[in-house]
Amino acid sequence: MRVILTRPAHSNERTARKLTALGHEPLLLPLTEPVHDLDAALRALAQSRGALAVTSAEAIRVLEALGSELTRHLQRPLFAVGRSTADHAAGIGFANAFRSDGDGSELADLIDRQRALLAGLPLTYLAGWPRAEGFEARLQEHGIAVTTVEAYRMRDVNPAEEVLRRLFIEQKTDAVLLYSSYATTRLFGLLALPEFETSLRSMHLYCLSEQIAAAVPPALRPRAIVAAKPTEECLLGLIGKSAPLQF
Known part of the structure; x- marks a missing residue:
């Protein structure tokens, strides 16, 4: 076909x-084409200490572009939507990458089940724009604190x-x-x-x-x-x- x-x-x-x-x-x-905001991603990492979450492979490409600046954060738990995104995260050095096989809502459910990994700290969500609302809405339902940072934006082609x-x-x-x-x-x-x-x-x-x-x-x-x-x-x-x- x-x-x-x-x-x-x-x-x-x-x-x-x-x-x-x-x-x-x-x-x-x-x-569309992505426009990365490396400064926003770097600030988000520097100002936080807990687990990370991504709902697209593009966010992993933003992190990868940080180069050596990412090294000190590779031991942080990272939650991702989909096998390929989680595998990409592991491929750039994340030692604790977890994935859901569904959408953002299912990722939020996984994080709720693995709440101990948050260690009482807010989750840092490296997001894009535009994005679906399901992930953040389900986190709110679970009472999970999250800081959302737009690490990239999609520009029209x-x-x-x-x-x-x-x-x-x-x-x-x-x-x-x-x-x-x-x-x-x-x-x-x-x-x-x-x-x-x-x-x-x-x-x-x-x-x-x-x-x-x-x-x-x-x-x-x-x-x-x-x-x-x-x-x-x-x-x-x-x-x-x-x-x-x-x-």
Whole structure:
């Protein structure tokens, strides 16, 4: 299948390799790019002593960019969403990296179960913008103190109209992978013309979560297919297994 990827370039390339290995043809369409705030991350680490939390691999890339300044913090517990993010954290030296296999809410539940690792200190959340609210909201439900620091922001990437026409109109494309509500909203804003909607009605819209599917325009929401769990493995496993679209 020919599959459009809407993640930032670094993540797109990693997912593209996975799709190629599965026999699919990835088509890259990054809609955002990260802007790191290394000073904010460094201040957050210097002004705190307890456990750390991240809900994206981008936050780990921010920490990695700190170089030797990170060394003194590598013994701190770090909680991450997803195997790949936790593995990346371990790969840059974190000795105590813990992961949830679900979304941010599940990570907050894990932290609650491992509350002893907080040692009575506030959790430091190295976050991005924009971000989903589930992680911080669930921490509040558990009564876990958290200091949120925006270590990076996502900046819009504006693809040329001819690129959009080529991907969505001029050639047959089978599916789009949607990883975030923000990128999903951006994509359909860029494609807000009847000719694009006609093409989209012939595609599968694979969504990482129900929240992301809710960002798909109502007219196209029946084309949205949601992963059973919000992991890339589950999302990629949907490709090619969906029932044919009905028109």
